[in-house]
Amino acid sequence: MTEADRAAAGPGENFARVPFALFSDPATFARERDVLFRGPTWNYLGLEVEIPKPGDYLLGYVGDVQVVVNRTPAGGIAAFENSCAHRGAQLVRRTRGNAAQHAHTCPYHQWRFDTAGALLSVPQEHGVKGKGGMPADFDKRRHSLRTLRVETYKGLIFGTCAPEMPSLYDYLGPKIRPEIDRIFDRPIVVLGYWRQAVPANWKLYLENVKDPYHASLLHLYHTTFGIYRATMAGRVLMDDTCGHSVLRTADIGENPTEMKALYKDIDKYRPGYKLKDPSLFETKPDYDDRVTNMIMTVFPNLMLGQVASTFQTRHVRPKGVDGFELYWTYLGFASDDAAAREGRLRQANFVGPAGYISLEDGEAGRLVQRGTHGLGDRASVVEMGGDGAIADQDTLATEVAVRGFWKRYHELMRPAP
Ligand code: FES
Ligand SMILES: [Fe+2]
Structure with missing residues (x-):
């Protein structure tokens, strides 16, 4: 095959040519976040031995998005994006640790979430001295953190943002x-x-x-x-x-x-x-x-x-x-x-x-x-x-x-x- 033929065939021709633009194009990088990392892939988050006890957590990444990986009180593993459901602040700042009382509290306005990402409490939810506060129909159940589906294989923890993904076992x-x-x-x-x-x-x-x-x-x-x-x-x-x-x-x-x-x-x-x-x-x-x-x-x-x-x-x-x-x-x-x-x-x-x-x-x-x-x-x-x-x-x-x-x-x- 000549160079001209190959160029005409595009990247589908056995992938023996890789355009240099893929290494420096910002639009490609943004698309990778959405369709690759947040798409139909299982992303490595950490190891089970790193979070052995209930309340233990670590920070992981899906692409460049930070996630918190938690050992729940029942011994399961839950992961959510490290972004508060209120105004988006980074919720957890330490690389790893143990969440006191199985809850993470946002530094900004102190909203509290459990280790599975459910919103537990909102300070001043009902206002102060009868004024202010959240609307009457505000429902904490609708403001959980955004979670990932989590599976493990032999102690390796993976998460996916695509709910319809086949099992991690089959993916591997x-x-x-x-x-x-x-x-x-x-x-x-x-x-x-x-x-x-x-x-x-x-x-x-x-x-x-x-x-x-x-x-x-x-x-x-x-x-x-x-x-x-x-x-x-x-x-x-x-x-x-x-x-x-x-x-x-x-x-x-x-x-x-x-x-x-x-x-x-x-x-x-x-x-x-x-x-x-x-x-x-x-x-x-x-x-x-x-x-x-x-x-x-x-x-x-x-x-x-x-x-x-x-x-x-x-x-x-x-x-x-x-x-x-x-x-x-x-x-x-x-x-x-x-x-x-x-x-x-x-x-x-x-x-x-x-x-x-x-x-x-x-x-x-x-x-x-x-x-x-x-x-x-x-x-x-x-x-x-x-x-x-x-x-x-x-x-x-x-x-x-x-x-x-x-x-x-x-x-x-x-x-x-
Ligand atoms: S941004 Fe987290 S409580 Fe306000
Ligand atoms: Fe090498």
Whole structure:
């Protein structure tokens, strides 16, 4: 197919061309909020272990809209938009906590709501000294907070604004659930949080984590220390919609000749490099499947991953058309002994925002944002792994899951006929 043919075919042609305008157009960003995040998608909100007790709450996001996720007195989970039903003030300001008497009180005029979002009380509802107050027909039952439908899978909490959505179980589907089952097969604990501000459009991060091609090329550390090499056994899987994906690498032993040939023109493989502190990699494997890297995404904006002995959710929180926050929830297992926990925390240093992996991914996003700026008439070339049908592949030299993301994105974003 020629470039002219492809341009004429538009984005529907196997999604091997992605218009740069999608990364900087404010109208696109506004439409994503309405039809993607508030549309027929399940959005990651947090983990059940973060809100174990009745009254516990945390702040989550659906796109760039803040929501409060609550453990109710009966032990269920309820979520509502963090915007007061009176005049819209941000109701809850702390990132997480426990609501006294199972109620949230708005700072502005002190309207009180229960943890499921129902309006409990309105100060001066009946006026003062017989004057003022709300109209006689004011009905508190009609002024609840706007709630989301909430479901959980293996302790991951998701919410949707689309009441007719199929279940979360079906949304995840048979290719994604096994990856969650693998990590959440034992009780987890939260080891900590990171927030990484990235000056790039949020979709560039989804492209990044669906792109096994870059991982052995951008990241010197990955390649040199054998965490992720293009020569490893690798697979890219997608669900039926192609919106969710799994990238997995397994260590199948070294072939130095093959490695040297592959990296002969670039400096991202340096077998002579040694760590001054080799304890960074003295962690025991958690599974016997030799998986060194597992990067799973749930459309639109959750990533769940394993890099060596580190496990985390990464939630891509848009902050505008040209910026997002990567919100890391860093996981360990309840069964970890002190040495295992220490090992995970130490290893986190190289994976996280101040280390050698996420810092580089953030910079890659910034570079694309910068490089595409003002060039809305151009498009990226996404052909590694072929430009044919979007289907699973058993190689890491591929960008097929990036095309899968854009296929699903386009299905939801295109204007109704
Ligand atoms: S805005 Fe919340 S009570 Fe007035
Ligand atoms: Fe990366």
